[in-house]
Amino acid sequence: MKTLRVGLLGLGQIGAGFYSLLASKRDFFRREIGISIDLVKVAVRNKDKKRKKSVPKSLLTENAFEVVRDPSVDVVVELIGGIREAKALIGEALTRGKHVVTANKALLAEAGDEIFDLADRKKRWIFFEASVGGGIPVIKALREGLVANRIESIYSIINGTSNYILTRMTEDKSDFREALREAQEKGYAEADPTLDIEGIDAAHKLAILLRFAFCGNVRFKDIYCEGISRIRSEDIAFAHEFGYRVKLLAIAKASKEGIEARVQPTLLPESHILANVNGAFNAVLIRGDQVGDVLLYGKGAGPAPTASAVMSDLIDIAMREAGRLNEEALPMRAIRRPLKIKNISSILSRYYLRFHVVDRPGVLAKIAQVLGKHRISISDCVQKERSAGNVVPLILLTHGAHERDVRNAIRRIDRLDAVSGHSQVIRIEQ
Ligand SMILES: NC(=O)c1ccc[n+]([C@@H]2O[C@H](COP(=O)([O-])OP(=O)(O)OC[C@H]3O[C@@H](n4cnc5c(N)ncnc54)[C@H](OP(=O)(O)O)[C@@H]3O)[C@@H](O)[C@H]2O)c1
Known part of the structure; x- marks a missing residue:
């Protein structure tokens, strides 16, 4: 039985989802995979906060560095979000010889080069399946399942909030403000929705996809980013008259002159497979030179799907630690040459x-x-x-x-x- 001792940072939407998943599946993992995932410590901002699922007080700390410095912790799972603190905590964890699992797309998009370099130098694994497409295993697909392919293009719907708003505007003919309010009431949009509706969240995720699809480093500021806040209900209606739907797409396309990398509202023919991805769902359509088109579709956010991806990374690390998988068996694409992004x-x-x-x-x-x-x-x-x-x-x-x-x-x-x-x-x- 391989034991993996985990320090968890954050017990918010995803942290709590991860905690519940572990509580319900821990015995299953022990029995079926021979891996014991033991939670050693959990960092939160406020220990006294009322939480839906009660967590033993003895596990909690308000000092996140206590978790990453704990010598008994093998893997740090970072689910606090944000950039500055998360970067410092992940840096300290890697430096102290711990593997890391994170769902933090903003951090990986803005500071991925530094973090991946440090992980390489320290010979530690950093996994981040939950950072793109929530429960959809798109990073694994790019790194492993499609490794024999030169990736030609990626067309994706990777921001559920924007997709929900556009779907409401299309189906109910509501205007942007009404649809946003509804998304907020249903918990699909934050009180401050800027990252979602201005395309920034999708661009963060696209930066991560680019790295693994095209094997290189990307500067986040090179990705063109335009959100849906200027889309009016009349645009949706006129698009329909011409046989199109409006979707927020994150697009990456390879060409001789460089890679097109852009997040933008897009008119797609109504018969296009992505035009029919509705509500808060996500989908990633990848074209490889050998496989042709591959479509990954599913829930791109929310506690249970995202925790499913975090857990898959942990099991992966446990298998590697146990010598049941190794780097050669699951190749990571080289991630070291700068990518040329077309203006x-x-x-x-x-x-x-x-x-x-x-x-x-x-x-x-x-x-x-x-x-x-x-x-x-x-x-x-x-x-x-x-x-x-x-x-x-x-x-x-x-x-x-x-x-x-x-x-x-x-x-x-x-x-x-x-x-x-x-x-x-x-x-x-x-
Ligand atoms: N929400 C989604 O559907 C989704 C999907 C994919 C990826 N993600 C990513 O997952 C990460 C977490 O998102 P979330 O929605 O779960 O966030 P959240 O609900 O805001 O939770 C953040 C958690 O981190 C804790 N925290 C914040 N700063 C801390 C600090 N300095 N020290 C200790 N604890 C701290 C908070 O403690 P308190 O509880 O005490 O306030 C809270 O438990 C983000 O990177 C996000 O981008 C989210």
């Missing part, structure tokens, strides 16, 4: 453009002229009936165009007298 201005895409224009003859021609001057050709066009205030929505879909040209054209168009407010630009993927 967003050089990407080629189709676009959905929505303008609010004064309803008078010649406006469409003027806009088409500006687009033409910037080498952008129109593939479809809808102008709506006159509404209040003599301003009507005009929607254009384009053929493939360069982002740089589209931005320049939109800047010019937004200055036209006949155009009111800022125009909407959403990229289209097939």
Whole structure:
């Protein structure tokens, strides 16, 4: 029987989920896998806080460093979140010879290079399956199951909050604010939803996927990031008229000139498999040069799915410690060369453009002229009936165009007298 002594940092949503999972499955792991996972200490911010599941007071400490410095701890499970403290605690744990399991995507996206370097130097394992896609085993798929493939692209829905909001806007025709409020009431969105609705959380996860899909280091600031807060219900309705749905996608695509890495609201054909991933669900569509398309779909957040991923990492470490798995048997992709990320201005895409224009003859021609001057050709066009205030929505879909040209054209168009407010630009993927 291999025993793994665990120090847990955090007993919040995921920490408590992990604690419950361990309590219910500990005997199963001992019996079926021959691994005993023993919880030695648990760090929280406030020992006296009322918790749904009671934890023996003797296990709790308010000093997280006590956990990472405890010589009897083999593995530190970091579930406190945030960057500064979590980084210091993980650094200390690795330095003291402990393996680490974390769900902290923000930390790995912002400081992954340093942390992975330290783990390498100290010859310790750091596992982080729960950091992307909650319970979906996407890191294992990239590192192990798809190791024989050159990854060509990843299209993913990896922020459940945004996907929930967009789904409500699509199905109930609610506006962004109403859908956000509902997501908050149901516990899918934080009181401060910025990280989710501005695409930052998805970009954190994409940074981690890029590292293992394309075998290299990524600077987080090189990832283009745009959230859903500017999507209006009219965009969802117009997209539907053209046969599309709006989804927040995290996209990585390999090309000769570099890797496209972007988080953005996207129009997807209604028949696209990701267009039908709804509510708080996540999905990652990976294309490998040997396997073709692989779709991973499931719950991307929440205590039970996320704790399932944390536990799988712990079992993995226990098996390695027991000599039942080794690095050669489960290759980690090399993660050491800097990846060349393409600047967003050089990407080629189709676009959905929505303008609010004064309803008078010649406006469409003027806009088409500006687009033409910037080498952008129109593939479809809808102008709506006159509404209040003599301003009507005009929607254009384009053929493939360069982002740089589209931005320049939109800047010019937004200055036209006949155009009111800022125009909407959403990229289209097939
Ligand atoms: N929520 C999800 O669905 C989800 C999914 C995937 C990944 N994750 C990641 O999992 C991690 C944890 O998320 P969460 O939602 O469980 O967070 P959470 O509910 O806010 O819980 C944080 C926990 O950490 C404790 N804590 C915070 N700072 C501490 C410190 N300095 N020392 C000791 N304890 C400290 C808190 O103690 P008190 O309880 O005493 O306040 C609390 O128990 C984050 O990195 C998050 O990104 C979350």
